[in-house]
Amino acid sequence: MILDGPTVATLTARLSEVDRRRAARYPGGRGGRQPVHTCYVPANQVGPRTPVQWGEQALRAFDEHGFDLGPDLAERVRAKLRTEPVEDLRIDFEDGYGAPDTEDEDAERAAGHLTRWHADGIAPFASGLRIKSFDTPALTRRGIRTLDIFLSALGEPPPGFVITFPKVTSAEQVSVFADLLEVVEQRAGWPLTFEIQVETTQAIVDADGMLAIPRLIAAGGPRVVGLHFGTYDYTAACGLGAGQQHLAHHACDFARHVMQVSAAGTGVRLSDGSSNVLPVGDTAAVLRAWQVHYGLVRRSLEHGFFQGWDLHPAQLVTRYAAVYGYYRESLAGDARRLATYAARADGGILDEPATAQALSASLLRAVDCGAATAEEVTQATGLHLDDLRAYHLR
Structure with a gap:
């Protein structure tokens, strides 16, 4: 034998710390169910039957405008819209929210609705809220206050509860937010997790020219459970014109690939962004919007993004048509x-x-x-x- 046991043991002992760090950093995939989408609803528009109403509106749109699906797939989509139209819902206090003067009241009221959904058996599989970003001191204070009011009114968060932290630009923001949630857990006993919205260029490549997402995930630790892509803020930050700000742009592909590689093996899940081409208006306009949304959902699935945003109830039709068609074909x-x-x-x-x-x-x-x-x-x-x-x- 050329290599004796003591020599091999001495050399390979140097790998033990490497193995430990790798196991801690890359624990593998997260078990359990991942929602196929996240529906964003402005906080001032949330009501006692919002999840059910989204399904009802989607069914009405399907009945009125139709969509070219086979009978089996169409019936599966209809059944989904009747029984579980929304898998994940985020009560939005950020970009989609337009009532800052009543944010305190809306936070308390929306938390009450979420509690009621669970009591009535109509709550989505997962739910949560999106607070304001930490872009400026004023936004930071407002976001923290809204979170505090919401959690205080909610009490112990329900299963599947997650907080969305938007427009992240630095690992320090993530670290501070994780520490805030640690304080809540210590004082109230509620374990809280959050997802990072990747919608700034600094969340892809930092000021030192390094990939930013590994540092963001490390800064949040095990509380970070997801990375959600923000189509329009990101494409605007890249300097793209309005006509090029869409999910299929190659700039978005680059960002998604960075997200995918950075999160692989960490247990942090990925969610793609949204389409702002809404299915509203006459049948021709709705069908055009549905074709756009359907194509983008299929494209996301083929890229390995199994969750995405939905901004309008009628988008549920093409969300489930695309998702169900994708899985049944394979x-x-x-x-x-x-x-x-x-x-x-x-x-x-x-x-x-x-x-x-x-x-x-x-x-x-x-x-x-x-x-x-x-x-x-x-x-x-x-x-x-x-x-x-x-x-x-x-």
């Missing part, structure tokens, strides 16, 4: 490949464990959102959902 092929991998059979494709993980994740997402049933997936794969989860978490 269902048979994904199931067959995973079944072949599980059986260690020769299926003509040599899949790696990482691919089996991706296949199981896709099938689980399909079940979570209602694109497929657990029975369909089990029948197609021969595997129980617990088996899929085991692959997904490896």
Whole structure:
């Protein structure tokens, strides 16, 4: 033997600290369900039936204007709009909010509505609020005050509660916000998490020319659970003209790729941005907006962004049409490949464990959102959902 045991042990011992840091920084994917979207509703427009009303408005738009879907897919979308139209809802006190003179009252009132939704059984799977940014001292104070009023009125946050922290420009802002939530947890006993909105150029590349997102995630620690892309602030910050400020622009692709690489393996989830082409007006205008939204949702899914923003109830039609179509088109092929991998059979494709993980994740997402049933997936794969989860978490 050329290499003796003591020599190897001495050299490899230097890797133990590297391994520890890597395991802490990259714990792997976050288990459990991820919503397919986040609906933003201005705080002064939130009411006692908002989640249900979004579904009702979406169904009316679908009935009035139609959308070219096959009968099976159309009925699945309708069923979703009747039973769970909103998966995640953010009560907005930032860009979408236009009543600063009544922000205290709106914060207390909106928190009461969120409590009522849960009591009435109509609450979305996930929910929360978006506060103002820390851009200026005045905005910082206002954002903190709104958060304090909202949380005080809400009491213990419900399951799936998350806070959106917008227009981040530095790791110090994230660190301060995480410390504020630590104070809340120490005093009230409520564990709180937040998502960082990536909508400034400084959130992509910092003043030192370094990728900023790894530092942002590190500054927030385990409280950071998501990165949400902000289409219009980001494209405007890049100097793009109004006609080029859209989600399919290559500038957005660059930002998304940075987000994707920076968050990979950290357990921090990604959400794409929105389309401001709203499905309103006559049928021709609604159909044009739906085609734009449908295409952008499909594009996001193909880029590995499985969540996005919705700004109008009628966008739920094309959100679920695109999401359901995407998962159902790949269902048979994904199931067959995973079944072949599980059986260690020769299926003509040599899949790696990482691919089996991706296949199981896709099938689980399909079940979570209602694109497929657990029975369909089990029948197609021969595997129980617990088996899929085991692959997904490896």
